[in-house]
Amino acid sequence: MTSLLNSQRVRLALVELFAVISAVSVALMFPDSDLRKSDVFLIILLHFFSYVISNMPNDFRTRGYLKEFEKVLYYSIVFALLLTFTSFMLEEQFMISRRGVFYFLTINAVSVYAINSIAKWFDRDLEFLFHKEKKIMLVTIAERWPALLETFQKDGKKLEHVVGLVLLDGSDLQITEDIPVIAEEDSIDFATRQVVDSVFIDLPHDIYDLNYWVSQYETMGIEVNVNLNIFDFDTISRKKIQTFGSYNVVTFSTKFYKPSHVFYKRLLDIVGALVGLVLCGLVSIVIAPFIMKDGGPLIFSQDRVGRNGRIFKFYKFRSMYIDAEERKKELMKHNQMQGGMFKMDNDPRITPIGHFIRKTSLDELPQFFNVLKGEMSLVGTRPPTVDEYENYTPSQKRRLSFKPGITGLWQVSGRSSITNFDDVVKLDLAYIDNWTIWSDIKIILKTIKVVFLKEGAK
Structure with a gap:
């Protein structure tokens, strides 16, 4: 929830920045505004101060049009005070007339209100850029379900994001909401096979073995949120105190x-x-005639499995x-990779x-294109095919707890010499557990070297 709040703040700040730049551009057209192009950067800086002071992102999704x-x-008003004060302090370095202040603030207020209103409609759709x-x-x-449901509704969460409800008692409880109720004995398999990013556990610690439930899901790399209780057990993951609606929780990850x-x-x-x-686009102009020579399409698309089990169309x-997928079944006996991946030297389908x-x-x-849509990243783990994913164990699914990438640690670590899928998983988990933005940059630089030297690819 904290990361969601941060991404929403950044997203709204960038959207409003567009409105501010537009307002300044229009105000510059008025000759009596005394605005200069060199003042634009200072006005943008004052916008961010006003944005923070007025706490613009607070309740953004839930406040109505009047609010x-x-x-x-x-x-x-905050912006006007900052503009007036800055103009007074900087004197000739920043001169804006009273008419200029009026022109800019009026246009800016209308622009910000309009763009915020539009952003509310598309906020969920725009999240693919950041979150x-x-x-x-x-x-x-069953006893705690009504309170948990009320928390969701107060927090503005949509129930369609709840993919499953596991009730460890009261299986006969009538759930009026459109939420799949998962039997206790099926819950682990459900989390392994379906798209589950986060598990929220709200159980009495003196009755249920929380150690068991936390460890089952964190083995898959799924974030586990537990309603705050007294914990006296060790886990393989780290813990962080957060809020989940009105609950204080410990998050295991x-x-x-x-x-x-x-x-x-x-x-x-x-x-x-x-x-x-x-x-x-440039490369396709050259290679398209050669690829399509056999009458097949230029682009190959296939269902692949992304973060936490999401299915997406993968393009190459x-x-x-054309008949490569049908012939794959015949060639499985020649698979050189031990485990959940197919690999074959001199593949006759190529x-x-x-x-x-x-x-x-x-x-x-x-x-x-997959990266731009947010289904993949430049750097990550390779997305498996659906049939490979269906044979994953819970521990192997943890490699999917990170967004898949075009390149990754496996690709720059001599991928042609790796013949055991468990070794691929180890490299993927090493990348996930030690990830920073700098590790991505290093892998991108290594990938450029590997591509130009033609290392590792077959």
């Missing part, structure tokens, strides 16, 4: 990442994806014959041009 007007009015709404599974007892690093990772993904898609330049684009890693370029 939004009051919030924008308060923000504009995905978590899919939550609840583990509780194998790794807590810095919100700033998570934001910079997404920003790096967006910039990298835009550059990569331009390169993809086609490097195999086309002549396919060998070239694989060796040069050009086949990966369309995945920049």
Whole structure:
């Protein structure tokens, strides 16, 4: 919830910055405003001060249009005071007439109110740029379910994000909400096979073995939130005190990442994806005729499994014959990888041009579209196919607790020489457990070296 709040603050600040720049641009057109182009950066700085002082992000999703007007009015008053004070203190360095203040603040207030209102409509959709709404599974007892439901409603959470409810007692309790009720004996398998980002546990610690329930889910790399109780057991993960609605909870996770690093990772993904898609377009002009020579499509798409079990369409330049997926079943006996992955030297399904684009890693370029959509990252773990994922153990699923990437630690660690899937998992978990934005940058630089030297690819 803390990371969600931080991402929302950043997202709203960037959206409002667009409104401020637009308002300044219009105000500059009025000759009696006394505004200069050199003043724009100072006004942007004052906007951020006003944004923080007026606490603009507070209750952004839940406040109505009248409350939004009051919030924008308060923000504009703070902005006006800061503009007047700054103009007085800097004198000739920052001169803006009273008309200029009026023009700018009026246009800016209208722009900020309008863009905030629009942002409310699309806020959930815009989250794919920075943050995905978590899919939550609840583990509780019948007696505590009404209070837990009330907490969700007060906190403004949508019940469609609750993917499952496990009641350890009261299985006959009638749930009127449209939430799947999972039997206790099926709950672990459900979390393994379905998309579950977070588990919230609200159980009496003196009756239920919380150690068991926490360890089952954290083995999969799923974040576990526990309603605050007295804990006297050890876990493999770290703990952090947070809030979950009106509850104080202890969150268990194998790794807590810095919100700033998570934001910079997404920003790096967006910039990298835009550059990569331009390169993809240029390369496709040259290689498209060779790939499509056999009558097949240019782009190969396939269902792959992403973070915590999400299914998404994965794109590559086609490097195999059209019937490659059907022939895979026949070739499974030649699989050189032990475990949950298929790998074969001199794979007969690869086309002549396919060998070239694989060796040069050009086949990966369309995945920049997956990165831009937020389904993948530049750096992460490789997304498995659906049939590979269906054979995962709970501990192997932990490699999917991180967003999959075009490249990763496995790819720059001599991937052609690795023949045991457990070794792939170890490298993936080492990356996940030690991740920072700097590790991504190092892997990207190593990937560039590997691609140019044509190391590791077959």
